[in-house]
Amino acid sequence: MLNKIILASKSKVRKDILDKNNIQSIVEPSNVDEDIVKLSLLKENASPEIISKNLAELKANKVSAKKQNKIVLGADSVIDLNGELISKPNSREEAMRILRKLNGKPHFLISSVCISKNGSMIWNYTDKATLTMKNFSETELAEYLSKISDENLYAYNVYQIEGEGKNLFSSIDGDEDTIMGLPIKKIKEYLNLQK
Secondary structure (H helix, E strand, O other): OOOOEEEOOOOHHHHHHHHHOOOOEEEOOOOOOHHHHHHHHHHOOOOHHHHHHHHHHHHHHHHHOOOOOOOEEEEEEEEEEOOEEEOOOOOHHHHHHHHHHHOOOEEEEEEEEEEEEOOEEEEEEEEEEEEEEOOOOHHHHHHHHHOOOHHHHHHHOOOOOOOHHHHHEEEEEOOHHHHOOOOHHHHHHHHHHOO
């Protein structure tokens, strides 16, 4: 395994996944303005999957351009509801609107990862999981939201699959690490080839 990689993400969950898999990493957030990128891509009718891939690559490339000969990992996760991009909420009201939209419906959680070196992508991978949310009353949704801290709500979207969020779904078809934002099995396969 490579000595150390740079994680171009502030996500504690992604850092934890790397740690659990014995991949040493240094956190260096890219500070890419995701909203501007998403708006621009949406104007071009880009799919949620294309948006996720673009953001992962942009984050990795931006950080790796400043870190010569270092391996940089960028990642991005989005929700795709019938082709509509669902992003992280900026308020509790927005989180409630997202939960209402997803209520009782299947949707995709797409996680893209990109590894860059010297400002250019050298590998990427996108994985998708299908989640079907149970039907909840307004009261139940409000109660669920009340249990999630602001920090988690704004950092990890409206559900934390590793915590309270598991109870939201009637079915989950896909890799849990992908749902948490980092398809680690494929990342490890790639990194092992680079030894």
